[in-house]
Amino acid sequence: MFAYYLQLGLRSLRRNSVLTALMVLAIAVGIGAAMTTLTVMHLLSGDPLPGRSAHIFYPQVDATPAGYTGTPPHPMDMLDYRSAVDLWRAHHADRQALVADSPVKLQAPESKGPPRMLTMLSTTAGFFPMFKVPFQYGSAWTPADDEGRARVAVISSYLNNRLFGGADSVGHMLLLRNTAVRIVGVLAPWRPSPQFYDVRGGRYAQGNTASFYSRTEDVFTPFFSSLQINDGHFQQFSCWAMPKKPGHLVDSPCAWVGLWVQLDTPAKIHAYRRFIANYARHQKALGRFANTDTRMMSLMQWLAFNHVVPSNVKLQAWLAFAFLAICLFNTVGLLLAKFLRRAGEIGVRRALGASRGAVFSQCLTEAGLIGLVGGLGGLLLTLLGLWIVRHQDTPYADLVHLDLSMLVVTFVLALLVSLLAGTLPALRASRIAPALQLKTL
Amino acid sequence: MQIRPVLSALRKHRLATLLITLEIALACAVLCNACFMIAGRLSAMHVDSGVAQPSLGYIKLQGFDSATANDLNARVNSGLRKIPGVQSVSVVNTVPFGQSTANAGVSLEPSFKHNAGVVTFYTAGPGAAKALGLHLVAGRLPRPDEFGTINKYVPDAAQVLVTRALAAHLWPGENPLGKVFWGIGTHFRIIGVLDHLSQPDPAGFGPGQAQWSVFVPAMPGPQLAGSYLIRVHRPADLDRVMTQARAAIRKVAPNVVLDLDQSHTIGYLRHRYFRTDRAMTELLVGVIAALLGITALGIVGLASFWVAQRSKQIGIRRALGATRGDILRYFQTENFLIVTGGIVLGMVLAYGINLLLMRHYELPRLPFVYLPIGALVLWVLGQLAVLAPALRASDVPPVVATRSV
Amino acid sequence: MLKMTHLSKVYRTEVVETYALRDFNIDVKEGEFVAVTGPSGSGKTTFLTIAGLLETFTGGEYLLDGTDVSGLNDNARSKIRNEKIGFIFQAFNLIPDLNVHDNVEVPLRYRGMKAAERKQRIMDALERVGLASRAKHYPAELSGGQQQRVAIARALAGSPRLLLADEPTGNLDTQMARSVLELLEDIHREGATIVMVTHDPELAARAQRNVHIIDGQEVDLAEEPRFHADPSAAGSMA
Known part of the structure; x- marks a missing residue:
């Protein structure tokens, strides 16, 4: 079943390629900004003597x-x-x-x-x-x-x-x-x-x-x-x-x-x-x-x-997460638009026997797919962001790198963000009543 | 314009409307605060150092012993003066945007019951006040006989100059001339008031303390050596003079260490001092641009969806006699209402964020002037973003009304 | 009132030219109730969209209320639609986001009418169709017949010279269809000019006059005797 949803998701994403690109871009930029600052925060607020x-x-x-x-x-x-x-x-x-x-x-x-x-x-x-x-x-x-x-x-x-x-x-x-x-x-x-x-x-x-x-x-x-x-x-x-x-x-x-x-x-x-x-x-x-x-x-x-983490770094993290939140709202809005635009199709699917859960899963799969691609883009942007930080004239520039844990966090965050963004629209889409054709506009 | 029907249509799309309103609110809040932070950084970067920056260079030496200080001062002085274009060479303990060397608490009474604040002491030899280009607003510059010998950090009971800002802090509303204050184990009497002379680290202290400087005339000697102010006749010569000065030091004082980090023109030191502020400003501008871009994309996306979803409806309206302009204005009005809702919410949020930042990052209160600016920016952005979808909507032909869905 | 002479409408694609209407002639006098009939794909709907100024035509002449409409720009056409024509669609075409009152208000809004007059006209129109009590309801809360009556009220509210109806009962069951048709006949009796497109012979028979379209051309009804087959239906009109 999941493979079918995946196939449907891919087809749907291809159909509105501009809208898809916008959503992927929004997630990628949001994740990139958030992960760059989070990585710097993580490196600067870490334990200098782990275990001791x-x-x-x-x-x-x-x-x-x-x-x-x-x-x-x-x-x-x-x-x-x-x-x-x-x-x-x-x-x-x-x-x-x-x-x-x-x-x-x-x-x-x-x-x-x-x-x-x-x-x-x-x-x-x-x-x-x-x-x-x-x-x-x-x-x-x-x-x-x-x-x-x-x-x-x-x-x-x-x-x-x-x-x-x-x-x-x-x-x-x-x-x-x-x-x-x-x-x-x-x-x-x-x-x-x-x-x-x-x-x-x-x-x-x-x-x-x-x-x-x-x-x-x-x-x-x-x-x-x-x-x-x-x-x-x-x-x-x-x-x-x-x-x-x-x-x-x-x-x-x-x-x-x-x-x-x-x-x-x-x-x-x-x-x-x-x-x-x-x-x-x-x-x-x-x-x-x-x-x-x-x-x-x-x-x-x-x-x-001693408030060791510089306040500029903390401020940047705040900014990045506000930015990510805006990207999130943006994606929720666009996904909602995307799913409801297919209300007719979904209504027919429901009439043909798709359960609410099935519609919900299908929509969420599509959102997750966007998150995965967005996460990949976000990873590239994070690498770019860290490269920029490394070339800044700060004492900690040479410390900045992406470690494995942050790499995992990047993908988890991207998936989480897009699933979070997808839940509301998917719920809304799953409430569409079954119909063989659209009665109203 | 037809606001009520637009509102009632929006009520039927509550979720999407709420989302875009929240996005705009958040964008508005971040926009206002980011603009405010940019303004704060810019004003910090425009601090008036009070010195003739384009004509000044600084040479700092390390790795010598105080026993050889007088000899070093004499050799460096004569070596640097020989460089063509040099107007004067004077000994100073530091310069604006150089290393912070002599900060100390001061008090208005010898017992130090109340610490009146931490100030910077510039100790400087003869000629330095003139070379720095200090602007006196009251009193007089020190006479040649007032350059005392330094005992530890400053000459005892020195006759000093203070900045207007420091005088106003220590003696609000009073004439500071002749007043006395205590600090670093001695006391000081004020003979003149300077327009401006910033601390070497003007942002290193609390707000409003950038100008808390005391200018102490002192004779160069074991405790005032190895740190030189070069003034050139023509600013255009400064870079050449500095290059020659660094070379000259290696010749006249081969055994000392030239501090390459500090030995630069004041202009360069200032530029370097504000590099993080500049980077942060650029970052904030970038964030604002990206933020507005994403928000605009959101508006375009949602408006496009609405146009597509309502194309039949638009066709009906057109069939019922709506002109293209009517349809265009419908979507513009809708966008205006949504953005306005977002702005109202955003302003509340902006103040909330500001209060939070005030608590944690010692930021001042967000002035009201940023709110209309943020609102205007978002209104314009919203109208621009909705234009393309709205134009597409106005192109929906009325015949769409007769098509079955 | 509505006069088309030698009117043609061609749809061009890269490969073919399709004549939706070819040398089409019709003359509807003021106060007439005309049914335009024909099988699917004959050009009925094209005729209606052109008559309602929803689309332009390719050749020939169209006089609406004595005005040649061929040279008018989009805004002028919008104005004519708004002031002279009332539409009744098969699919009702109510705006789902707006309640009954606001739906009826739409054409009046575009006419720039004062609020008091709008209100009066809306209430009059809704009373006329017997739905004054449903003004606050949304289309989704109404039955099909009620929705079509709202659409008729919307068409009537602007006091148009010409009512264009496209299969007005096509989406309704017999009971509801009858009440809608009776409403249209009442409106006609009060002096409105009505042009109705339908493929339903029974419906067409209730009009004063029938125009039959086949392959984009009008056909003389005398040669189509079966449309006169039911004299009782024709009689009920009188």
């Missing part, structure tokens, strides 16, 4: 100094140096890492190129295993290197390609500002989306959060080593008072260090919350903190709190 993000937390304390009279938002998005180091040294989590960014001048003595400015991530050994960072050559530095202020570095695969043509550069030396460091590890290509461990301040970004999707830093150095290597070039997230020397933030009244911890069990999560609360109370008792506010969000909570 629920165990990753970002503890914060309100380090507002006692006696501070202003009104900052508390707690701030980052920690002051002393709190960060205290919490890190306590080693109460399964894994933990400090993070801070700074611009650094880099030279590779062997490659003879001009010096270049890069962003350096100052972190601790726990960073690499905690975030499952993949290595191509060598490995991370050891916890002993952290405390020993070793002059070592891990570089990105991108930088390794630029400086060493992709060869194993472990053991080679780099000049960071005026300090020689030895490469101990080269990362395999690693492109978390977003660059989650550097996300902060999204609340104040007016929705312009595209920069959260930048590439990772190119140089990773032990936190305490880099404080010496790049002294005077660190940047604060915010300060309660001016640091004594700009760019030197150790023990300054500034928030500028992030702490990430891995907590594997609910009991540990609970214990860590208690730990930072105790720490804050203790610091207040010591007269260092004015308040005892603390906060600890999971990775995904933290991303949501």
Whole structure:
């Protein structure tokens, strides 16, 4: 029976080829627009650490100094140096890492190129295993290197390609500002989306959060080593008072260090919350903190709190779905027109014994056929749309691609939309009374 | 025109009428909001930076130590001045549409009980105010002896210029000259008011804060180095001068890193700054065009169907004495009524969407002026779209009335 | 009232020319009730469409109410249809989207009549056909005979000089057909000119005069005696 409906549908679609083309076009354009934005949304709002993000937390304390009279938002998005180091040294989590960014001048003595400015991530050994960072050559530095202020570095695969043509550069030396460091590890290509461990301040970004999707830093150095290597070039997230020397933030009244911890069990999560609360109370008792506010969000909570998906992207998704809705109404109207135009034929079919269900199925088959063709067109338009997004000057342009799940979603959406669009007209058509000929006009 | 019979005919086609009305309503709502967003982006893109943009270029250096700053400033200054066409070279911490470097909260009292807002501090050496082409509306420019030495970020107790917008925010209705405010660990006294000087990141803050800038005169030194404003005599020379300037830097300061991302003409920096706004505007225009196209197709499709369905009826009307014009006007009236219904519904929807967007995307309220514009566009679109089917209808010969179906 | 001389109508396709009417002559006087008869395909309907200005003709002359209609443009023809001619179709041809009142109103609308006069005429016409109480009904809610009576009311509302009827009882059962025919005869008695096309001899016999068409040409009825076969039917007309 379905084959018969399919045959009828195809014939009917061929008969009104212009109307059919209009409907297919409307669905294709609607699906194309919706899927392009949905794919971008999907890529930007995804989990950067699938399966692990629920165990990753970002503890914060309100380090507002006692006696501070202003009104900052508390707690701030980052920690002051002393709190960060205290919490890190306590080693109460399964894994933990400090993070801070700074611009650094880099030279590779062997490659003879001009010096270049890069962003350096100052972190601790726990960073690499905690975030499952993949290595191509060598490995991370050891916890002993952290405390020993070793002059070592891990570089990105991108930088390794630029400086060493992709060869194993472990053991080679780099000049960071005026300090020689030895490469101990080269990362395999690693492109978390977003660059989650550097996300902060999204609340104040007016929705312009595209920069959260930048590439990772190119140089990773032990936190305490880099404080010496790049002294005077660190940047604060915010300060309660001016640091004594700009760019030197150790023990300054500034928030500028992030702490990430891995907590594997609910009991540990609970214990860590208690730990930072105790720490804050203790610091207040010591007269260092004015308040005892603390906060600890999971990775995904933290991303949501920072509104990581740029508002332009969200706005585009809204627009696309409004557009799809208009295409849907359009298709419903046209299908209705198409089916009712055949009222005579349907009446005769009914007289010849077609049940309501049969007429309904026949009409819905035709609608589904339009959806399938429209979905194919929509897929092509989605690919075109994503190609356009990829060629835009945004940090996330290189992330944009159509994965298998979105491909399936495209077709499901197209079919769903056209079946949805077909239901009402098909219902209406199935209500046509049987008749051997048309009595009225 | 015969509105009542048209309405009663539409009542017999409730479903199709409802669908097309809803489509038009949705199109109207999206159209109004998209136009409003376009207008918002366009006005953001027209922010007055307050500087003589066509004559200005910017050179930014990195990777030097503050110990060598004075030497670097001197070498770059003399190196850049030698380039033919250069009128002046001055040291500034940043430029409009450059990197945002010195933003800080300010307060009207030293205790900082109330934060009066976050402003940008432009610290700039001698000659910069003139080179930027700043337009003073009150007070005076700093005297040579008012360029203090920077201690940390700005000179202590500096005599500064603020923009009109910032002055109006801090001291509404008062004369700002001589007033004092506190921030970044010191206080500032106002000696002049600027017409405009936008923040480096004018859209980065809330609405109305694009001009919250303070111009602080300061002596170049360890904390004010490596960041230069070039002004040329003739704007036509600017691109050549910038190319030569980049080359000159490699010669006079081979060990520093020229920030290729930032070292451009102000015009280019501005162009690049607004690229996402431009892309979004283009996208919105594209969406509007596609939207109107699809809606027009819907109208054409449905009207064609109605014409085909009623061709006998049209024949009867013609047989009963209707002229071609009568038939044409019938379908035009019908379309007008449907579109009007859609517009009425669409306006309600437009406000609903706007309220939603206001809540989530900090958009301002949709001004009423967009509603008649949206209505007019859709009316015209509807009439154009229905014209072809209506003309076809008016071509139905009256003899159709005698044919059995 | 309606005078056609040497009228011809040719349908041309790429391969053939078909004469639907050939050297056709008819002269209907004011106040006459004429039946045009003939077998299927003889050209009856073509005659009617030309007489009603629904189509143009190929050759000959057609005077309607003394006016030569051959040179008129579309708008002028629309105006004549609207003011001088009333149509009654076999399939009633009521507009299903409009109720009875609005259907009868259609020709009056196109005449640009004032609302009060329209209303008066519609009510008069509906009373004339005995359907004043059904003004708010839609065609689908009426029987075939009632629908045809509405169509007649619509034709009458504009006070046309000429009523053209195309198999007016063709879609009706005997009972309903009779009442419609009686209505037409009443209207004729009141002075209307009626031209009725039919292939039903019984119906034709009730007209004052018959014109027979075969292959697009009128044929002298004297040579077709069988149409006079039923004197009782003819008698009922008097």
